[in-house]
Amino acid sequence: MTGKSTAKPSTTKASNEAFLWLLFSAGGVVAAVLIPMQLFLFGLAFPLGWLPQPSYEHLMALAHSPWVRLYLFVMCSLPLFHWAHRFRFTLYDGLQVKHLNEVIFAFCYGGALLGTVLAAYLLWSI
C-alpha cells in the first residue's frame, strides 16, 4: 500500500484502519463462539438425520423473538466484517496484486455491507 503518492499516512486513514480492525476482532469472537454449533446442526446433523429437524413452525416461533433476531443479526453482520478484513489481506499478501488493492477493498467491505443490509431486511420482514 506504500510507494504511492496518495498513500501518505494520515490520521483519518489510521483511525479508519483501527475501526475496521475492531470490527474484524469483534467478528472473530462472534464467529468463533456462534458459528461451529449452528453450522454443525444445520449443515450436517439435520441433513444427515443424526438429529431430528426442527419444524418450520418452531423455527418461525424462534425467529419472531426479538432476542433471536438480534442474535441472528449480530451473527450475520460482524463475521462478514471479520471476513472482509481477513480476506482482503489474504488477497493483498497472498496474490501480490497491488494494482487491484482498491478493487479488493471495495469488494470485501461492499460485500460485508450488502450482507448486513440483507440480514437486516430479512430479519425485519420475517
Next chain:
Amino acid sequence: MTDQTVIDQAVRSEFHPRWYRERVSTWWWLGEWHYLKFILRELTSISVAWFVVLTLFQLRALLHGPEAYARFSGRLQSPFMIALNAIAFCFVMFHTITWFNLAPRAMPVRMGGKRVPEFLVAAPNYLLWIAVSAFVGWLLLRTP
C-alpha cells in the same frame, strides 16, 4: 531526520529510485508448515462468509413459507452440500481454536508477578463457547 521524512521526501521527489524488491513466488506459503498454517487460518474467513450466506438463504426460505423452507432443507441434503459444509465446519473449528488460543498471546495475564499459563487464560473462551453452543442446541432441539 526521521525515517518518515526520508520516506515523504522520497515519495514527493519526481525521480525517486525504484525500490529494489525481490520477486516472491505466489506459492511461498507452501514451503513450511508455519506458513501453511497461517494461510489456512486466513482462509477460514471464506468458510465464515459461506456460513453467513447460507444463513441468509435460510432466512429467505423461512420468509417465503413452509414449502420454500422444505426445498431449502432438501437442497442441504445433497452430497455436494454435505461435503461443502463438512469442509466449512473443519475450517470454522480451526478458526475457533486458533482464535481462542490467540487470546493469551495478545493479552498476557500476570498474577503475583508470574505469568498465568496460557491454557488457563484460554479456558474461559472454551467454557463460554460450550455454554453458548449448548444453549443454542437446546433452543433448536427442544420440543415445544
